[in-house]
C-alpha cells in the first residue's frame with residue numbers, strides 16, 4: 001500500500017505520551033489466547049510457505065482445495081472490471097464473520113499466500129482456528145486486472161496513479177469495489193483484513209499497521225508481541241499516542257479521502273486492519289506470512305471479545321414462573 005508510506009513519513013507526531021509496554025498486562029485484554037500461543041500457531045500455519053505465490057497460482061490452489069474439501073465453499077461474488085469472475089471461499093459456521101482479501105493492489109502478494117496458509121490450516125484441523133466461533137470468508141485475489149504479467153508471475157511493481165485503486169474509489173466504484181462491498185454487506189464482517197502490503201516494491205520498508213479505529217493499547221501491544229519472533233523491523237518513527245509503535249488510524253493519515261475508501265464502509269461492520277509487511281534482509285517468506293497471520297488472529301480475538309461484550313446478558317429465569 002504505497003499510498004500510505006509517504007504520508008506516514010510526513011505525519012507529525014501528535015502523541016503526548018505512549019503507554020509503556022510494562023504498563024500493559026496480558027490480563028488487561030480478556031481473550032482466550034496468549035501472545036505466545038498465537039505466535040506458535042502463526043509459525044505452524046506458515047511453516048509450509050517457501051515462496052510467495054503469484055495470483056493465478058493462489059487462485060488455482062484455492063479452487064483445488066475447495067474441490068477436495070466439501071467444507072470449503074467456493075462462491076462467485078462478482079467480476080473484475082475486465083470480466084474475470086471474482087471468487088470467495090467460505091469455511092465454518094461460526095457466529096462471527098471475518099473477511100480477508102488478497103491482491104488488492106498490483107504485486108501485493110503476501111496476502112494470497114497467507115489466505116492459502118489459513119485455508120490449509122482449516123482443512124487440516126488446526127485446533128486454534130477451529131476453536132474460534134468464526135465463519136471465514138476469503139477473497140484470494142480481489143484485483144486480478146492490475147496484476148503484472150496477468151497474474152502469472154510476481155515482479156516488483158509500483159502504483160500507477162492513473163489507475164483507480166479498488167479500495168479508494170467508493171464515489172466512483174470499480175466492479176471489484178462493488179463486489180467487495182456487496183459481499184461485505186451480506187456477511188457483516190466483525191473483522192476485515194485487507195491484505196495490502198509493501199512487498200510489491202521489493203524495498204525494505206519498516207512494518208506498519210493501519211487500523212480503522214483506535215485500538216485498546218493492550219491489543220496493539222499484543223500484536224507487536226506476537227509479531228516479534230518473526231523478526232520484521234517495525235516503523236519506529238511517529239508512534240501513535242495511544243497504540244504506540246508502528247500503528248496509525250487511517251482517517252488520521254488521509255483526512256477527507258477516508259470517506260472514499262472501502263475501509264470507511266467496512267468499519268461500519270467491525271474492525272479493519274492492514275499489516276504492511278515488506279521484504280527485509282534475512283526475513284523469510286514464511287515469516288512475512290506468519291506476521292500477517294499473527295495480526296489477524298489477535299484482531300479476531302479482539303472482534304470476538306467486542307461482539308461478546310455487545311451481546312445482551314441472558315436474564316436469569318424467573319423463579320416464580322411455572323417451568324414448562
Ligand SMILES: [Zn+2]
Pocket residue numbers: 001002104105108196197
Ligand atoms: Zn495497497
